Amino acid sequence: MTATDHISETVSAVYVSESRRVLATLIRLLGDFDAAEEALHDAFRAALEQWPREGIPANPRAWLVSTGRFKAIDAMRRRKRFDALDETGNGADLAVIDHAAWADEETVEDDRLRLIFTCCHPALAADAQVALTLREVCGLTTEEIGRAFLTPAPTLAQRIVRAKAKIRDARIPYQVPAPADLPERLDAVLRVIYLVFNEGYMASSGASLTRHDLSAEAIRLGRLLVELLPEPEGRGLLALMLLHESRRTARTSTSGELVLLDDQDRSLWDRALIAEGIQLVEQALASRRVGPYAIQAAIAAVHAEAPAASATDWTEIVGLYDALLRLDRSPVIELNRAVAVAMRDGPASGVELIDGILAGGNLRDYRLAHAARAELCRRLGRTAEARAAFRRALDLTQQEPERRFLERRLAELPA
């Protein structure tokens, strides 16, 4: 390997580890996403040229930021000079940038957090928040995001362009929200991260049950958020994702079929992820500001700690669902609680609760409500009811592995 090869490998490694932080700082210094992206690329191009000659700088990130900023100012000056041929240009913008404080390490630390909160600003459309976060914070290409969300890349590119234009034209500030706004704004960030995770974990439609890359990105984002802003709900969400992720291998069979929690081979669960998840849940619960993500993570932790499905502490789980319902009276949570009650007290009490929820009307078209009812009826030997409920769930599902699973269950019912 030649010295130049070695340098270009170093530059690639620095790109992977530092490019998002450099970008986040350049956005703050230049006040514009597109100018910052251009500056980022100019800075890395300069690194490829200069580092082989001059050696790798002691602090590559600081070098990249100041080089990128210099290149951007230079480009702006050149544009100004062209403009000045037509009319007298006004140098006010340049003065602002020239005096922008090239900040101390602590401000720089905050830039990625600024970037996250700006990308997840509630004034942006929900799908734009997701696309922008994956593009700017995670550095995925629009092609990669498009493949993951089964959306054409040009559609995504357009969403991102529109979101950036809104940030600029409506002047969405590049800042971490004030403490008074933080809980609500943090919710929006957590929602984006969890949506990315679930898209990778569940894939609500289409043939593949898991799209691992998205879940991995979501976990990376979750870790970054907890590192930058150690709030209990951030920890709760990271724990929830890690505990789900720990079961990834076990939840699909070698032939790609869905395996229910009860039937999973628990020796396949990732113990390191479970340990990390449980530690985060404990930290979140100890904070006394317990939110819905922390409680859901606590439920996942109870499952993770049970050596066998039959040894699950269902009383604890029902109690946690009760706590969750106090924060959020959602019928989906009521449904999950009903299943836990069925496990604790027997299937008949579960069916009774589910019938009550279905009578409420909200979940009448929710496939999992019918699938759960079918399963409980099957255990009670109420075969005709089980068959009807499985069929209803089948009509409602859009996911290929789930459809095959329900068909299998239906076929296994006694005649």
Added chain:
Amino acid sequence: MKYLCLVYLEQDKLHAVPDRECADCGAGFRQSGLLVAAEALQPVDTATTVRVRSGKVSITDGPFAETKEQLAGFYLIDAVDLNEALQVAAKIPPAREGSVEVRPVRELQP
């Protein structure tokens, strides 16, 4: 930066918020240096639409589109950024009855 906060209300809610409260709100904004202008509007059935096509003026009754909510008034404010504009908009009393659309003002390029 200037933002226009457009207040939309359904016909039967046009008087749901007392005038007094809206006037006080405007006065408060003015005192904080946020307000450029604010007015309430007569109901949409008093509106007339003007169009000019090939130099010919056409005048018709009412607005172009029938929608459930109608423009009931506006506040033109001067805020640092969208976050401040949104905080101001949330304090406009009819926001709890209808909705407030926050639009950044575009500077004309002469």
